[in-house]
Amino acid sequence: MRDEQSGSAPAPQLAKAGLETVAQGIAEGLPSYARAFQVVVNIEVVPLATVPRSAPGALVEADRLWLEHARNAAVIDGEGCFLVQGAGRDWVRVRRTSRTALSAALAPGAGSMVIAMSPDGRRLCALTEEDDDYWIVVHRFEDRPV
Structure with a gap:
């Protein structure tokens, strides 16, 4: 898995998650x-779901x-693509594959996260x-033009 645009590989845990750059x-x-x-990480954040x-x-x-x-939140586009943090840059465009398991990108221990x-x-x-649970957090940036 390689980010052709920047020439750098995405963060190693993303490769474990089965994402295609x-x-x-x-x-x-x-x-x-x-x-x-x-x-x-805002103290006021409320998860949409917990496990x-x-x-x-x-x-x-x-x-x-x-x-x-x-x-449901339209984070994933029609081609199965979304953005995640990559190694050495802010965002990297990735695509879901049949092997994608986003949880594989979580580092061991409470406090780990993957933001898409x-x-x-x-x-x-x-x-x-988050402590004893996995949280699913959804947010819309209201200041972004439609």
């Missing part, structure tokens, strides 16, 4: 990864719920580890 341009003026991160980490099949269920909410943003930068859907 797409060598297409990234839109200008996207919210920064730092801004997306702040949205997800107890100790539940049988928790990772499978977290992946299923993330995909459901990412699709729509290619137009208007919406995000994150999968996070």
Whole structure:
């Protein structure tokens, strides 16, 4: 998996998640990864869904719920593409594959997260580890033009 546009590989945990890097341009003026991160870690954030980490099949269920909410929020485009943080740059365009399991990109331990943003930068859907649960967080950037 290689980001043809920047010449750098995406973060190693993204390769584990079964994502394919797409060598297409990234839109200008996207919210920064730092801004997306702040949205997800905000103390007032309320998850749309949670899965107890100790539940049988928790990772499978977290992946299923993330995909459901990412699709419902239009984070994933018609080609199965969305943006994630890459190594050495803000956003990298990736495509879901038959092997995609976003939870594989979570680093071990509470507090890990993967933030997916729509290619137009208007919406995000994150999968996070919060204490004893996996959270699915969805956000719309209201200041982005339609």
